[in-house]
Amino acid sequence: MLKARNLNRGSIFDIVNLIFMSFVILLTLYPFYYVIISSLNEPIDLLNGPVFFFPRKFSLANYSYVLRDERILKAAFITISRTVVGSISAVIFTAAFAYGVSKQRLLGRKFFIGMALVTMYFSGGLIPSYLLISHGLKLQGKFLVFIIPNLFSAFNAFVMMSFFRGISPEIEESARIDGANDLIIFFRLILPVSMPILATITLFNAVFHWNSWFDALLYGGRKLETLQQYLVKSIQSANVNVKASSFVSTLSVSSTSVRFTTMVITAFPIVVAYPFLQRYFVKGIMIGSLKG
């Protein structure tokens, strides 16, 4: 009797918990779904009221507009370029440092590690960095402004360093006997062996580059507009004047529906890649939580 009651209470809890978790999933995924169905709805029809579950009037007008819009295409090109170039260059640059300081024999090893450690806790803040990058180094309006200031991350360096230390020294020794120097060993041996960790960090770098917009706002200007930055401007112009900006010149699409479509495009690569690359994402999560 007592046992039956306990079991019963347990299963009620289970059911409530299951419903609650399903609700959590719904709340997490619905925004993406809502944006997608809104972008797939006929643009003028969307002005009659929001769609809830399915497009009222299915249409690809938004996509054919967006894919012909030069400004968006250019923004996509810049975003993709900075993501690819930025994430790969950063991972190699950071790995080079990490490999160097993973060697006990390195002169000044402790000092270099200390230097990197300090950067994790102290920074000059927004204005001094801005003055350096834009006034001092004159990087304003140059594509490299997205790449160079993001080349190194002390945190990633320490994660890589501990990985490199785990690589068995025998492989290196045999290469050294064959006459390879440290550079050759690093590029030909260490980097290929470390692919799992490098892939994870590249992925996190890529997400960072894809999502960042503030450096585009500070240093990019109109010339180097990224997708996120395009979306930011789109929200802000909608803020300023809702009625006047409701229609894009062609009258076949509205600024709202273009915004939905741009939102789909900005989130698309991440949402689509996420289930497939989940393994790497989760690995990164574990690396992240190790520190905490």
Place this chain on the structure above:
Amino acid sequence: MNQATALDAINKKKKKVSLRKTFWDQRYLMILVLPVVLWMLIFNYIPMLGLVISFKEYNPYLGPLEAFVKSPWVGLANFREAFTDKYFLSSLWNTIYYSILNLVIGFPIPIIFAILLNEITRTRFKKFVQTVSYLPHFISWVFVISFIHELLAVDNGLINEILLRLNLTEKAIPFLATPSYVPSIMVVSQVWKTFGWNSIIYIAAITNIDPTMYEAAIIDGANRFDKIRYITLPSIKPTIVIMLIFAIGGMISPNFGLFEQMYLLSNSMIQDATEIVDTYTYKMGIVLSRYSYATAVGLFRSIVAVILLTGANFSSKKLTGESLF
């Protein structure tokens, strides 16, 4: 005596030679390391040195290096100005208020989520929920705030449409033009974006609990809630305390997520409510080019952050015995 100095000199010379030799032997390693060291000097240490301009009146019309060296010292004038500026004080107040809100509401949710997740017995469903909950972390704030704009819009906004259809309101509510809605919008979007990611550390802590403890508890007749209360919670308490210290310490420190939210939400109707220290610094420094003043504001905030972290750490050490340092 003479011999000793001679020996010393020889040793010194030897050391110098051997140092040069080791450096030469490691030249390829140095080729890997030194560019990054140079990078850190430029991109991390020069800006730290640049904090000095908060005690100067930086003149942007001089060249960048000249301005840094030649701009006149003004002592604490910039700090004094900040404390007499009511806009700064209100931005400081908003920052503190939003941080406390985020802490009180945002801190417990990942813990509750992790505990409830642990109670799910179907492994595949559990994994699925977990995976889905991390997704918002990887999505940009720009996307989230854009979505909020569409969600809360007066014309054709999802929420207003629902309220109107259910007759809960007669006229669409201008959520994004009403300052009093800003805190709720901020907290809800913050929770949506971070709850899954922030729960990871607790999920990991729960996974590390020895399962025999639960088995023993079942034998002793413990039910589910007993197990949560007497085993799960006490086991993850150290993690909770450490995360709480981090959260309190980080309360007022530069929070890029909060900056993004406020910057993107802001419009002329609600700008008093969306002004936080970061947006104030941005406006003063970047928009108005008042570099010294904005740097001073940022520096002041960092000092307060350090004080908060040390304070949180100290009181936790006294109260619970757990501490970071």
